[in-house]
Amino acid sequence: MPELQRYLDVALEAAFQAGRRTLAHFGTGVAVETKGDDTPVTVADREAEALLRAHLGRAFPDHGIVGEEEGADREDASHVWWVDPIDGTKSFVRGVPLYGVLVGLAIEGRVEVGVAHFPALGMTVSAASGHGTRLDGRPVRVRTSAGLADAYVGFTDAGSFARHGRAGAWARVQAATAFQAGWGDAYGHALVAAGRLDVMLDPVMHAWDCGPFPVLLREAGGRFGDWRGVETIHGGEALSVSEGLWPELEPLLEPRDA
Numbered sequence: 519m520p521e522l523q524r525y526l527d528v529a530l531e532a533a534f535q536a537g538r539r540t541l542a543h544f545g546t547g548v549a550v551e552t553k554g555d556d557t558p559v560t561v562a563d564r565e566a567e568a569l570l571r572a573h574l575g576r577a578f579p580d581h582g583i584v585g586e587e588e589g590a591d592r593e594d595a596s597h598v599w600w601v602d603p604i605d606g607t608k609s610f611v612r613g614v615p616l617y618g619v620l621v622g623l624a625i626e627g628r629v630e631v632g633v634a635h636f637p638a639l640g641m642t643v644s645a646a647s648g649h650g651t652r653l654d655g656r657p658v659r660v661r662t663s664a665g666l667a668d669a670y671v672g673f674t675d676a677g678s679f680a681r682h683g684r685a686g687a688w689a690r691v692q693a694a695t696a697f698q699a700g701w702g703d704a705y706g707h708a709l710v711a712a713g714r715l716d717v718m719l720d721p722v723m724h725a726w727d728c729g730p731f732p733v734l735l736r737e738a739g740g741r742f743g744d745w746r747g748v749e750t751i752h753g754g755e756a757l758s759v760s761e762g763l764w765p766e767l768e769p770l771l772e773p774r775d776a
Contacts, residue, residue, distance in 0.1 A: 522631055522646040525578075529599075529621045529633045530644060532573040536566040536603055536619045537637030544638055545613045558607045563587055566603030566619065574599050574621075581623075586726045598624045600729030600751065606703035615639050618704035622729025622751070629751065632730025634708045643708045643734055651738035653712045660740040660760035661713040669695045669716035669763060672709060674702030682721040682755075683775040687745075690770040691719065707731050710758035711738045717767060721745075723756040731758060745771045 543562035550558045567587045574583060582592035583599040592598070599621065604610050606617035615638030623631035630647045643658070645651040651658050663669050671691060673679075679688035692698055695717070701709060704727070709715035711734040728742070728751045735742035736749070740760045744753025747764060759767055 522649065525623050525631045526633070526644060526646040526649070528574065528577045529623065529631055530635075530642070532570050533619045533621050533633045533635035533642070535573060536569045537635050539566045539569055540604055540610070540617070540619065541637050544610065544615075548611065550611050558611060559587065560604075560607065560611060562610065563604045563607060567601060570601045570603060570619075570621065574601075584726060586724070596626055600624065600629075600726050602704075602726045602729065605727055606705065609703065616701065616703065616705040618708065620704055620727070620729050622731070622733070624729075624751075629729065629732040632733040634704050634711075634730050634734060636705065636708070641708075643711055643730075645711075645730075645733045645737040647733055647737065649737065651711050651734055658712045658738060660710060660735070660738050660762075661716055663716050663760065663763055666694045666716075666763060666766045667696060670697045670699060671695045672699055672701045672706030672715050672718040674700070674706065674720055676700065679721050680775075684721040684745075686773075686775050687771045688719070688721075691717070691767070694766075694770060703727075704731075707742065707756070707758040708734065710740060710760070711735050713738070716760065716763060718756075718758040719745075720756040723754060725751040728756050731756070 548560045581597040582595035584590040585601045602620040610617040619635045621633045633644045635642045706718035731742040743749040
């Protein structure tokens with residue numbers, strides 16, 4: 519679809535603009551509020567999401583948009599943007615530079631365009647269906663690994679596996695892999711797409727936290743989805759992995775803890 523390049527160009531510009539807005543607050547000791555779901559939010563989150571919505575809305579007024587802070591607008595449209603102005607707010611408020619601005623476009627329910635921009639790192643992973651995945655403009659692919667015994671695995675919160683009934687699976691993955699690094703939130707999934715990490719596991723995930731990742735992984739030769747390997751941003755959990763490692767990883771992830 520030739521229009522995908524235009525969608526990608528607009529998504530990149532929106533993410534860069536939102537990223538610049540977050541940097542104005544990064545490392546400043548910005549005030550933190552706690553939302554009803556016990557997660558943090560700052561003025562940077564709200565300002566960046568407003569900017570994303572305004573930029574995408576001007577370019578594509580008929581499209582829907584769903585964001586973490588302002589909810590859904592025309593979610594039943596054929597084209598829906600999923601945005602997270604700061605994925606990794608806990609990192610952001612502590613001055614850790616691994617937070618990201620996420621923009622993904624689903625067309626008839628399938629994510630076709632994605633951007634994961636990490637403003638404090640100056641790093642951007644982007645993709646559109648049929649156009650490949652790029653890291654800062656350079657083509658990238660998932661890492662070719664000899665097997666799980668050679669694999670590096672990322673996670674966000676070590677304690678979350680037990681809280682969400684996945685302690686057994688996490689123990690099996692740890693025993694089977696070479697190294698487990700807490701390069702969490704969106705950053706870990708982006709690293710898999712860029713060939714720097716082999717597996718990323720999250721036992722809990724909201725759709726806006728992973729809007730760009732199905733296409734970022736698919737176009738890089740990997741897989742993003744729920745823990746059954748089904749490509750989706752609505753699974754309530756998430757994994758990123760190369761297609762080569764998936765057959766070895768899959769049996770370690772089930773069953774759930776009793």
